[in-house]
């Protein structure tokens with residue numbers, strides 16, 4: 001049977017001439033122009049990165065390899081009696097653009113199983129952290145400690161042909177992806193359930209079910225894990241975590257350095273950490289309400305108070321999206337089916353009815369609609385993962401699938417070191433002055 005790696009190689013061979021032709025025939029074609037606001041404002045919307053793994057449409061949301069999230073969840077093979085597909089199948093889709101067969105997913109599950117042994121020194125690194133450390137800091141260090149395992153580095157030192165970079169990068173990436181759920185669950189049990197201790201993975205389970213098992217959670221947490229990892233996997237290349245992973249990898253740092261950097265970027269409250277901020281914010285409100293559900297006016301007052309204190313409403317807004325995030329919608333559907341009576345879900349749903357209008361009235365946020373983080377903590381909380389500091393670790397495990405797929409392709413297509421140009425404020429001022437003088441002369 002043709003392996004995932006063989007299939008990937010064929011896809012790479014097909015794709016390489018497209019980039020060569022684009023560069024040769026159209027290298028000077030102008031793709032975008034850049035305004036002063038974009039230079040000062042974090043390069044919002046500047047078309048300057050390339051990826052085929054996913055595309056984010058402002059109104060429609062994310063597509064993985066052309067498929068909407070609902071299509072991905074519908075088309076990928078699923079374990080028996082499960083609502084959510086195999087995460088292993090998602091990796092196949094992200095890398096090749098093709099929906100795998102059940103047989104291909106089976107093969108990939110064996111492949112992952114053979115790669116998931118975590119060296120004992122990683123457990124030592126995790127254990128050496130004080131128990132009040134943030135789980136994202138521990139995760140980042142645990143991934144970093146694995147760097148000595150990099151095949152890419154070994155081969156590069158011996159002399160590696162550029163056209164073969166992708167091969168050992170694929171090996172490193174797949175090794176890390178197989179280990180990440182074990183590392184995540186170990187961190188969880190160390191910090192929050194030290195008495196339960198570390199659970200070894202069950203060889204008969206897929207990645208999502210094994211994660212639930214290692215976390216000590218019953219069904220349907222296996223589906224929650226699959227859903228969570230799949231919907232968080234990729235959001236094209238410009239978001240902080242994906243961009244950081246790509247940027248670091250562009251210097252040919254191996255994927256352990258790149259993934260650790262990706263995790264560090266995700267740990268910011270404006271990005272992945274927003275899911276824990278949502279829970280913190282909801283808990284504050286819940287405490288204030290002393291057990292009763294807030295009415296509409298009480299909710300509005302709480303939202304306005306947050307804004308008037310100069311804080312953002314966590315879980316709302318987005319740098320690219322201009323509609324409700326489909327990742328929010330997928331989780332909402334899951335909640336409506338499995339936990340419609342959950343108290344926090346009712347809070348989240350009630351907020352959905354008031355926050356967009358308030359943000360519109362305030363007039364600052366370009367997108368008043370909820371993003372993925374508005375809903376994800378509630379699902380975790382319902383199934384007993386109430387330690388909200390941990391939520392971004394779950395996001396990281398999912399995000400690594402997209403970022404690493406991208407890095408493998410970056411190497412396969414020979415994308416160079418990333419190096420945008422910076423200029424000084426004085427230069428910008430002179431450009432503006434020059435335009436003013438020019439227009440008076442015109």
Ligand code: CMX
Nearest residue numbers: 270271272274312313314315316317318319364365366367
């Ligand atoms: N609450 C209050 N104000 C908000 C807001 C929100 N949810 N979203 C945006 N704004 C404000 C911005 O802070 C900014 O204010 P200033 O002009 O005073 O700086 C203004 O609206 C314009 O911002 P924008 O162009 O609409 O949004 P950005 O691209 O700058 O930022 C994001 C995007 C996500 C950081 C922002 O919407 C935000 O802070 N949201 C809350 C945090 C959050 O949920 N982050 C998770 C995003 C998803 C993810 O990456 O995981």
